[in-house]
Amino acid sequence: MKTPTIPLVSALSLTAVCNALGDPVRMKIAHCLARSGEKNCSAFEVDHISKSTLSHHIKILREAGLIQPRIEGKQHFYSLRKDDLNQRFPGLVELILSASEE
Amino acid sequence: MKTPTIPLVSALSLTAVCNALGDPVRMKIAHCLARSGEKNCSAFEVDHISKSTLSHHIKILREAGLIQPRIEGKQHFYSLRKDDLNQRFPGLVELILSASEE
Numbered sequence: 001m002k003t004p005t006i007p008l009v010s011a012l013s014l015t016a017v018c019n020a021l022g023d024p025v026r027m028k029i030a031h032c033l034a035r036s037g038e039k040n041c042s043a044f045e046v047d048h049i050s051k052s053t054l055s056h057h058i059k060i061l062r063e064a065g066l067i068q069p070r071i072e073g074k075q076h077f078y079s080l081r082k083d084d085l086n087q088r089f090p091g092l093v094e095l096i097l098s099a100s101e102e
Numbered sequence: 103m104k105t106p107t108i109p110l111v112s113a114l115s116l117t118a119v120c121n122a123l124g125d126p127v128r129m130k131i132a133h134c135l136a137r138s139g140e141k142n143c144s145a146f147e148v149d150h151i152s153k154s155t156l157s158h159h160i161k162i163l164r165e166a167g168l169i170q171p172r173i174e175g176k177q178h179f180y181s182l183r184k185d186d187l188n189q190r191f192p193g194l195v196e197l198i199l200s201a202s203e204e
Contacts, residue, residue, distance in 0.1 A: 014123075014129065014197060014198075014200070014201040015123065015124060015125065015126050015129045015201065016124075018120040018121075018123040018124040018129070019120075019121075019124025019125070020124070021116075021117065021120040021124070022117060022118075022120040022121025022122070022123070022124040023117065023121070024117050027116065027117045027120070089197055089200070090193070090196075090197075091192070091193025091194070091196060091197060092193070092197060094192075094193060095116060095191055095192075095193060095194060095197075096116075098116070098191070099116040099117065
């Protein structure tokens with residue numbers, strides 16, 4: 001399976017990033033990855049959502065440039081693009097980490 | 103005219119703030135206010151949108167806790183809640199300021 005593309009750091013837009021994070025499920029996924037590093041999508045700590053809904057949220061996070069995929073066999077792993085985000089939007093990863101109490 | 107209410111600092115949610123900023127017009131208004139302080143809504147540097155659309159965007163920014171209104175006669179002035187945002191989401195105002203090149 002071909003690994004989906006992700007936007008270049010220079011193409012990241014704060015509006016698109018905020019739009020992606022402006023949903024409770026996606027904020028939870030981003031927070032989970034910010035805290036724990038790479039994870040299989042089955043371990044995202046989001047309950048009661050269908051596989052297709054989860055795929056939709058992952059696609060929005062990926063296209064906004066927040067997460068990157070890694071495919072290993074039939075497994076999909078995701079991680080937050082911390083270095084890229086720190087370079088383009090300093091302070092954003094810390095803000096995502098602070099979103100825990102919401 | 104009664105001044106519309108704004109949420110308490112303790113009630114601000116990063117998800118709601120991101121949702122409000124995840125729109126190009128609203129990001130532009132927030133950036134404009136972050137740069138310049140209080141402004142009348144006619145000076146928001148957003149072109150080609152109707153008065154009712156602008157009111158809608160202002161309402162979303164206000165309800166998310168990003169801006170506060172001040173009414174003087176028939177004039178409505180708005181400012182970014184910089185102190186409150188710095189207290190609740192350190193680094194966010196700087197991120198909004200950095201959004202200029204989008």
